[in-house]
Amino acid sequence: MAFRAANGSDAPRSHGPEGEGSGRNAFLGGLPFAVMAVVGSVDLLAGPGVGYLPLLSLGPAFASLSCTVRRTAAVGGLALLLCIALAYYDRILGTRANNLTFVSIVGVIAASMLASAFRERRERELADVRTVAEAAQRVLLRPVPRRVGPVRVAVRYVSAVTHARIGGDLYEVVMTANGVRLIVGDVQGKGLEAVENAAVVLGAFREAAYDEPDLPGVADRIERALARQLTGEQFVTAILAEVQPGQIQLLNHGHPPPLLLGSDGTIRVLDPPVPAPPLGLGLGDLAPGGAEPHAVRLGVDDQILLYTDGVTEARNQQGVFYPLTDRVGDLDAIDPESMLDLIQKDLVRYVGAPLGDDAAMLLLRRRTI
Structure with missing residues (x-):
């Protein structure tokens, strides 16, 4: 793996x-x-x-x-x-x-x-x-540059389908007039249907990220695109983010909360103040007021780790979930690439077998200049 x-x-x-x-x-x-x-x-x-x-x-x-x-x-x-x-x-x-x-x-x-x-x-x-x-991989999951605006970026992705390069997890980072915007998401299900739904989400995000003035507007565009694509009770959990001077705006739609890895060694779970339902569950049905982003201070050399549940729901031989928050505190690296390498190796050692679900990790680090 x-x-x-x-x-x-x-x-x-x-x-x-x-x-x-x-x-x-x-x-x-x-x-x-x-x-x-x-x-x-x-x-x-x-x-x-x-x-x-x-x-x-x-x-x-x-x-x-x-x-x-x-x-x-x-x-x-x-x-x-x-x-x-x-x-x-x-x-x-x-x-x-x-x-x-x-x-x-x-x-x-x-x-x-x-x-x-x-x-x-x-x-x-x-x-x-x-x-x-x-x-298809180059179109759906395009390579992410190492440096985007004021942040350094690294990504790791693995598909649960044997020999597959893409799956239901998704990510994207773009530089817009409003700053760096990104998305990390997880489409319900696996296989080709999940890939198709991921393509819809990414296509809507790549267009809306440049046009909409705020993250709720971007989320609304994705929601409308999914409304034309999804059937039944399918959904997509996702985190949208916008890097601003000294802070990052996070909009969480039912996704595992990211981790703030402080430059002082502290680790903070960034739970949203008000939970919002996943995308695709219907416009306004479950959240009539609309989800609101929350701001988190992002100091120099602070890092934000976004991930999908394929990481935290990976189990070891005893059936115990991977304790990402606890394990990441014992890891340290000078750049996002090295940090994700350490997390990857630790996860592989912990599980000791191929992952049972798609998994993606995206790490942002605020640059000193």
Whole structure:
């Protein structure tokens, strides 16, 4: 399990998974030859009286796991040559038993080539799907610059869907005439429907953030967009924020409260003064007066950590939720990127398994200049 960094092109990239994949491919590529070498050696050491020739079929069988069709056929050809040479050494060449062994190896070679062909086709299809997913990712969850106005920003995101790059959690940071505005949200549900709803929220935010004079206006535009998209009792929890000189305005719609990490080491949970329902539950039905933002002082080098419930609802092997507020107090870093790296590593160690839900974290730090 690995969180994806979502900052700009200068953000560090992790090469761990790619290195592991290369090592695994090298191992699988050499495995057929190693197996046949072991079979040949054992047959030679055992002497002419004992034959291990049927085990040579393991060579092309293992080759089908990672090799191309041609390479699998080449491995099969080598297995046949070894079969002939060892049969001559065992003095069974041309016997009925040897002929049956030869035919069985040919059958395994044919099956392995077919399996290799199907695997290659599936890998090409998967590569095409990943290309589309990466394109969708760039549109839906665009890279966030490390510096936006008076703050430094870092983001981490992981999808609960295996091999997926995007899911139901969302984030965005934009620089507007009113200052830095951002959103962190969590769409109810998972899969493609959650991705579609996340796209609606982000599209509405990216437009409204530049047009509306205040955060309630931005939230209202998102609410109206969701009213045309959502069905039934679907909803989106979200926090909208606006960075102003010396403070940050927060508008919380049913989302986990952010944490204020003070430069003096204090940690404060930023609960909203008046709870507001999630977005998408109906215009004015549950909050006829409208949600109001609240201001929080943001000093130099203070940090604001926004996150989704995939972080705080992650459980360890004993079923205990990840205590983010307690754990983050033991972590310290000089910049948002390093801080999120520490939180990520601590969360992975705590859970000890893939997360069961999408998870996103966005960390703001007020710059000294």
